Amino acid sequence: MAFWTTILLTAAINAIAALGLFLQIRSGQFNIGVAVFVGVGGYVSGALGARFGLPPAVTIPISLVAGFLFGALFSALTLRLHHWFFAVTTLALSSAAVSGISLIDFFGGALGLSGVPFVTSPVPIVLSLLMSFLLICLIDRSAVGLAIRATGDDQMLAQIFGVRVKLLRVMVFGFGAAIEALSGALLAHRFGLYQPTDLGFALSLSTIVAVMIGGKNSVWGPLLGTFFLVIMPEVIKIAPEGELLILGTLLLLVSMFCPDGLTGLIAEAVRRLRSLGSANPEASARPDAAAVSEGVLHHSKHR
Amino acid sequence: MLLQQILNGLLGSGIYALYAVGFTVIFGIMGVLNMAHADVGMVAAMAVVWAVMMGLGPIEAMALSLAVTALIAVVIERCAIRPAQRFKSDAAIEMPLIATIGIGMILENLAALLLGNRALPFPFQRSAFLNIGGFLVSEGLLISAGIAVVLLLALELLVARTSFGRQVRAVAQNRNAARIMGINPEFMVLITVILTSGLAGIAGCLAGVSYGFVAPYMGIPYAIKGLVAMIVGGIGSLRGAVLGAILIGVVEAVAVTYFGSQSRDVWVFVILMIVLALKPTGLVKAQGVA
Numbered sequence A: 001m002a003f004w005t006t007i008l009l010t011a012a013i014n015a016i017a018a019l020g021l022f023l024q025i026r027s028g029q030f031n032i033g034v035a036v037f038v039g040v041g042g043y044v045s046g047a048l049g050a051r052f053g054l055p056p057a058v059t060i061p062i063s064l065v066a067g068f069l070f071g072a073l074f075s076a077l078t079l080r081l082h083h084w085f086f087a088v089t090t091l092a093l094s095s096a097a098v099s100g101i102s103l104i105d106f107f108g109g110a111l112g113l114s115g116v117p118f119v120t121s122p123v124p125i126v127l128s129l130l131m132s133f134l135l136i137c138l139i140d141r142s143a144v145g146l147a148i149r150a151t152g153d154d155q156m157l158a159q160i161f162g163v164r165v166k167l168l169r170v171m172v173f174g175f176g177a178a179i180e181a182l183s184g185a186l187l188a189h190r191f192g193l194y195q196p197t198d199l200g201f202a203l204s205l206s207t208i209v210a211v212m213i214g215g216k217n218s219v220w221g222p223l224l225g226t227f228f229l230v231i232m233p234e235v236i237k238i239a240p241e242g243e244l245l246i247l248g249t250l251l252l253l254v255s256m257f258c259p260d261g262l263t264g265l266i267a268e269a270v271r272r273l274r275s276l277g278s279a280n281p282e283a284s285a286r287p288d289a290a291a292v293s294e295g296v297l298h299h300s301k302h303r
Numbered sequence B: 001m002l003l004q005q006i007l008n009g010l011l012g013s014g015i016y017a018l019y020a021v022g023f024t025v026i027f028g029i030m031g032v033l034n035m036a037h038a039d040v041g042m043v044a045a046m047a048v049v050w051a052v053m054m055g056l057g058p059i060e061a062m063a064l065s066l067a068v069t070a071l072i073a074v075v076i077e078r079c080a081i082r083p084a085q086r087f088k089s090d091a092a093i094e095m096p097l098i099a100t101i102g103i104g105m106i107l108e109n110l111a112a113l114l115l116g117n118r119a120l121p122f123p124f125q126r127s128a129f130l131n132i133g134g135f136l137v138s139e140g141l142l143i144s145a146g147i148a149v150v151l152l153l154a155l156e157l158l159v160a161r162t163s164f165g166r167q168v169r170a171v172a173q174n175r176n177a178a179r180i181m182g183i184n185p186e187f188m189v190l191i192t193v194i195l196t197s198g199l200a201g202i203a204g205c206l207a208g209v210s211y212g213f214v215a216p217y218m219g220i221p222y223a224i225k226g227l228v229a230m231i232v233g234g235i236g237s238l239r240g241a242v243l244g245a246i247l248i249g250v251v252e253a254v255a256v257t258y259f260g261s262q263s264r265d266v267w268v269f270v271i272l273m274i275v276l277a278l279k280p281t282g283l284v285k286a287q288g289v290a
Helices: A002-026 A034-052 A056-077 A083-101 A123-141 A143-153 A155-160 A165-191 A201-214 A220-235 A240-257 A261-277 A289-300 B002-030 B037-053 B058-081 B090-115 B139-161 B163-173 B175-180 B185-211 B219-233 B238-259 B261-278
Strands: B129-132 B135-138
Touching: A002 A034, A002 A123, A002 A143, A002 A165, A002 A201, A002 A220, A034 A056, A034 A083, A034 A165, A034 A201, A056 A165, A056 B261, A083 A201, A083 B090, A083 B219, A083 B261, A123 A143, A123 A165, A143 A155, A143 A165, A155 A165, A201 A220, A201 A240, A201 A261, A201 B090, A220 A240, A220 A261, A240 B058, A240 B090, B002 B037, B002 B135, B002 B139, B002 B163, B002 B185, B002 B219, B002 B238, B037 B058, B037 B090, B037 B185, B037 B219, B058 B090, B058 B185, B090 B219, B129 B139, B135 B139, B139 B163, B139 B185, B139 B238, B163 B175, B163 B185, B175 B185, B185 B219, B219 B238, B219 B261, B238 B261
Parallel strands: none
Antiparallel strands: B129 B135
């Protein structure tokens, strides 16, 4: 039982990071270096606790602010970039961060930061996950959420319709980074240490896989994806390489056959069942907003 | 000392340039970044190692490696790049991005499962140092820089001067117009992906020749440097990609001397940010595409 509690708590922490990434991807900023933004939280909260003896209740909020500032600054610097090249800068950032952080003695150098005060209670983790999820749900349902989605779909079109794209991108990326930092801070206080390799590409990849397999079109996607990702290797026990091989294959399959991931498949299944239930399938197959906007985009952007 | 480091950087940048032009050409013709590109180089190098372990000669090993590379190129084009073409809006980047990342993960971990997750000695390594005019030059790096220059010149000629190059540029400019002119865009894309994967394969082998070891996860640093070189140089320009690669190579070599080997990736990122802040379009203006 204790074993599964540990696994599920790890999944909960990862899910927080996945929720942050979900928000960033929605605004059209594909962040391949998530682990760096997670690490900002872990290192800031951890170092303040380990070096100055501040309690986690003080350092975690500080790390959230640090995460927001770092994310907003990074997004502001890369505003002019096309989606693809934004993704590449986050990739370069992650390799720079791994070696950069090992040069700083304050953060424990190459050996990593140790002596971070422990938080053993699962309550803060569960609360953080609930709050992040509710917050992102609220944002997603609001007018701001619509503006975020519009920006992610087509930046120029969104601008024409009056979305302040630059401000939105910076704020959303900062906010996502703050949520990712929260996940990192929880991680640091759970294990008592944070290492430079924790900022690397490998850990970013698992968060990306979680969001994409879960589905990037629903708030439930990152949750579903993360829990799938954490539980899968415990059920089928194989070498880590084999596990990554499976994840790579899943990514490829998602991109080829179901771009909306698991949540997309579930939504599709529910729709099929409903249309089976009702006598007139046409009536229930109401076009949703996303499909309509997609239609508009196809007409406006014939390349 | 400084001149020696600049020389090392120049020689080392040949491999980066081979990767960078691959990224540039594929992005130019498809509008897609192939994140598995550098892993193709890894597979080619590992294939050589495997072939030699199986007792094949150098020529057979090279031929086998190129065949494997071409096969993977076809798989990448069919499974990752072509299906992603059906997405049209700006949001369409996610699918080809995760598809090629997925292929990269498959290649890396398949290699790790088959040959072990460790660095393997490359059979044709040249790690001797030559003394040329007072400078110490690694023989392997000299060979790889030489081969890179020849291949890059050949690529430039191919794209700029031949009928094939004209067709590729036509597809890059406007796919539909090219089709009207009787060019088969799908075929051109396939050939281009195979060609650039071949360059990546040679670059992977040259990395083995120069540094003596190949490993399943060696592709990622090269991918980052190739991509950064492309952006720094100016997207869509072959010369820009080469210039960016040289800049990255030299800065890296100098940074290692003055700030320690840990700092090289930091400086690569700093260069990227400086160029993006001052000249977001890159150092060289793109003429057409590719």
